[in-house]
Amino acid sequence: MPFLLSLLLVLLLLFGLGLLVLELRHRLRPASPLQLRPGAFQVRRLAKGLEINGEIHIRNPHPRMEVMVPEITVVPTLLGRGDVSQARHELRITPLHPDQEARPDGYWAATIVKGRKTTAAHIQLRLVGPAGLDLESVLDTLWMDIHWVNYGPFGRLQRRQGILLPLQRPEPADPAAPGWREGEVCRVLPVRTHLLGVLDDSLEVLKRYTDGLLQPGDVLTIGETPLAVIQGRYHHPSTVEPSFLARLLCRVFHPTSSLATACGLQSLINVSGPARVLCAWLMGTALKLVGSKGWFYRLAGEQARLIDDITGTTPPYDQTIVLGPDRPGAWCERMAAALGVAVAVVDVNDLGRVKVLAASAGTDEGLLLRALRPNPAGNADERTPLVLVRPA
Numbered sequence: 001m002p003f004l005l006s007l008l009l010v011l012l013l014l015f016g017l018g019l020l021v022l023e024l025r026h027r028l029r030p031a032s033p034l035q036l037r038p039g040a041f042q043v044r045r046l047a048k049g050l051e052i053n054g055e056i057h058i059r060n061p062h063p064r065m066e067v068m069v070p071e072i073t074v075v076p077t078l079l080g081r082g083d084v085s086q087a088r089h090e091l092r093i094t095p096l097h098p099d100q101e102a103r104p105d106g107y108w109a110a111t112i113v114k115g116r117k118t119t120a121a122h123i124q125l126r127l128v129g130p131a132g133l134d135l136e137s138v139l140d141t142l143w144m145d146i147h148w149v150n151y152g153p154f155g156r157l158q159r160r161q162g163i164l165l166p167l168q169r170p171e172p173a174d175p176a177a178p179g180w181r182e183g184e185v186c187r188v189l190p191v192r193t194h195l196l197g198v199l200d201d202s203l204e205v206l207k208r209y210t211d212g213l214l215q216p217g218d219v220l221t222i223g224e225t226p227l228a229v230i231q232g233r234y235h236h237p238s239t240v241e242p243s244f245l246a247r248l249l250c251r252v253f254h255p256t257s258s259l260a261t262a263c264g265l266q267s268l269i270n271v272s273g274p275a276r277v278l279c280a281w282l283m284g285t286a287l288k289l290v291g292s293k294g295w296f297y298r299l300a301g302e303q304a305r306l307i308d309d310i311t312g313t314t315p316p317y318d319q320t321i322v323l324g325p326d327r328p329g330a331w332c333e334r335m336a337a338a339l340g341v342a343v344a345v346v347d348v349n350d351l352g353r354v355k356v357l358a359a360s361a362g363t364d365e366g367l368l369l370r371a372l373r374p375n376p377a378g379n380a381d382e383r384t385p386l387v388l389v390r391p392a
Contacts, residue, residue, distance in 0.1 A: 164197030175212035226385035328358035336360035
């Protein structure tokens, strides 16, 4: 008996050391502290097209590390309601470095972003269509894919970040005839918006598209993915370096799961940590063998259920991995205080599954479950991320 006890203690010690090594390797993986954030963008109509002007800001929050940015390019993608293949674009990136003057030839000179410093760049994009084509009436959305290189103590990292700019915004619903649908002891109104992104302010979006619609007792819901993309919680899979653990464990998930790919599972590992994910898988598997399912998702952290892998969202986000929203409970309370009605963040699908991720105080979650079970927002390209629920 003492021998078995000693053996068990040794195995537990080795397992603990293995988890420690996993965490250390995860924390010491190559990473850059630089953060790229978009500034304000404006769209101006030209005689034969459109001109877009805006800025991006690159911040280094690290107190000491200096990081170089030797390369940066922007690849525009146009989305529209018709054929946009004949549209031409002219792009210019002008450095706005605090200690360098911009070159007249437009060349991006490699720059150093020192600790706790910020640099910026101005982006000018001109879109021109062929004769006879009203480009503004055809174009709907601009997706700017920013490819930039970080160079420093961590090595050379190729980073990629997308910014969505709406070129068309639908008119808010007419309060006199908004198009309510009858539900189970309630009425439901899907609210159409433009395609949302990091340039949007969530409160301004809610105010614009619900102006004149809200009444006391209403509950305004937003999908968890639209809120997440407003918060910038998405990334291209090319920026994810899958670990051995991610490549191994992703094979045990159902093929339709967002964790069934190495990049999808690595995105969860980056949030929750490899030790927690591995322990959640081991305990979840053991409990599943005795008939208790779903424990991996309970133990691996809330993001385990919320991550959407590529193809899981509306274009152009279908090319990215989207995480769940950040602090949705606090967000709901702020929105409810500003709008005067209850606000909730929900995850709904066509199979009748409704999950209320977060809701402001006093929200009737039973009402939401009844109202949203038919999925009035849809899972296609309806662009109705907001659903207004009104008790009958």
